Amino acid sequence: MMRLLKQIKTAVFPLLILLITACNLPTELDDAIITPESTAVVEATATAVPPGYTRSNPLPGHISHTIANWEVEILDSVRGEKAYHAVLAANQFNDPPPDGWEYLLVRYRVRSLYAGEDKESLGLHVSGDGNVLHYSFNSSAVSPDPMLETYLPGGAESEGWEAYLIQIGEENLIVMVDDVSNYEEPEQYIALAEGNRVTVNEELLNSITPTLVGTDPSEPAPVGLVITTEDWQLSILELYSGEGAWNRIIEANQFNDPPQEGLVYILVKMRLRYIGLEESGELVHLHSDLFTLIDNDGNRYDVPSIVEPEPELDGRLFPGGTLEGWMVLQAPESIIPESRLLFKPRTNSVDNLRYLSLGDYGR
Structure with a gap:
């Protein structure tokens, strides 16, 4: 059979060339014969991130x-007690750290490489395995x-101490360097x-499943219950x-x-x-303005401008980071039992929107 096919191909091929020539079709062999596309696999080469641009590979x-x-x-x-004693010696009015926190002192030497006499700003922040900045x-x-x-x-130099509050027991401390005056430069x-x-631990975070608790404004989550959204876990303490x-x-x-008159805090x-x-492990900003107090008629009450008790609910988190803090609201006392606290973060707000009850407000 194979021999017969070969004979047929030998006989037909010259006729094919004559037919192409007669019809003014392409005479180049590459033009006349369709070849299959190359099946070679081109592997994408990942660009290695240089040291210093991630917390997993710092300088x-x-x-x-x-x-x-x-x-x-x-x-x-x-850090710890030794740092607190140094802070207290620096100024007797320095406050002790809040519960669950301790002081960290870091001594730096910095020099501006900018040209000219204009002053520029440098940010030096700290994070660790608590995943809070x-x-x-x-x-x-x-x-x-x-x-x-x-x-x-430009050209000026400084050497000295910076004071931070970190969580007790937080390890693997890393300094984030932020050229505040140059937004195009990434932090290192x-x-x-x-x-x-x-x-x-991305595998652990991906294993956490959102729940429907608090998604219905008529059934807000009760005080003390942990709510799980697409990107957040939260509860009233x-x-x-x-x-x-x-x-x-x-x-x-x-x-x-x-x-204000007629309102209570x-x-x-x-x-x-x-x-x-x-x-890219981007930080998210957490602040009390992500919450809004709503009554049964849909009226919304603004967050007052005051100094909250420490620690206030304000910070930036890496994935896995946890933050506790106080926020202050104000509203007529009569509406509080039926009011709801709306949580609407900037991260994928549709899947993260939740309602919390203030039903245990009377303490």
Whole structure:
């Protein structure tokens, strides 16, 4: 049979060439014969992320690094009781750390590589395996001498201490370096100690399944129940209103104003955990403005402008990060039992929108 097919091909092929020529069809063999497309597999080569651009592969500490338009070097660090005593010695009015928190002091040497006399800003923040970003200004503490200057003209240099509040037991501390004056430059990371690195457990976060609790405004989630959305887990830990709320608010800051006439304060302590996986490990900003108080008629009540008790509900989280904090609301006391707290984050808000009950408001 194979021999017969070969004879047929031998006889037919010359006739095919004659037919192509007669019809003014392409005479090049490559034009006349259709060949199958190449099946070779081209493998995409992933571009390796250089050291310093992720918390899983930070730059080594205690050597000088050029990052964007700055030279940055970590010289020393101290935490816990020793750090608190140093902070207290720097200023007797520095507050003790809130429950569950401790002071961290980091000594840096920085130099601006900008040209000219205009001052530029450098941000030096800290994070660890708690997956929360800690700003130095969040501590509200006066740092020991010499204090670091991070707002410098071109060519200027500073050496000194920055004070942070970190969670007790938080390890694998890493410094985030942010050239605040240059938005096009990505942040970079320096390990505070040799071997420090943080890797997000994506498998664990992906295994958490959202629930429907709190999705119906007529059935808000009760106080104390953990709600799981597409990107968040959240719950109300403590709740006060009226005199109980006001006493804690005036204790937090003696200059806080009383509530508006006809309204009472509502003081809520929340716990939130970010379980989403933003591309490139992007940070999300958590603040009390993600919550809105709504009554049965759909009226919304603005968050008052006052100083909340510490810790306030404000921070930036990496995937897996958990934050607890206080926020203050105000509304007529009569509407509170039937009101709802709407949670509407900026991350995929349709799948994350939830309603929480304030039914246990009377404490």
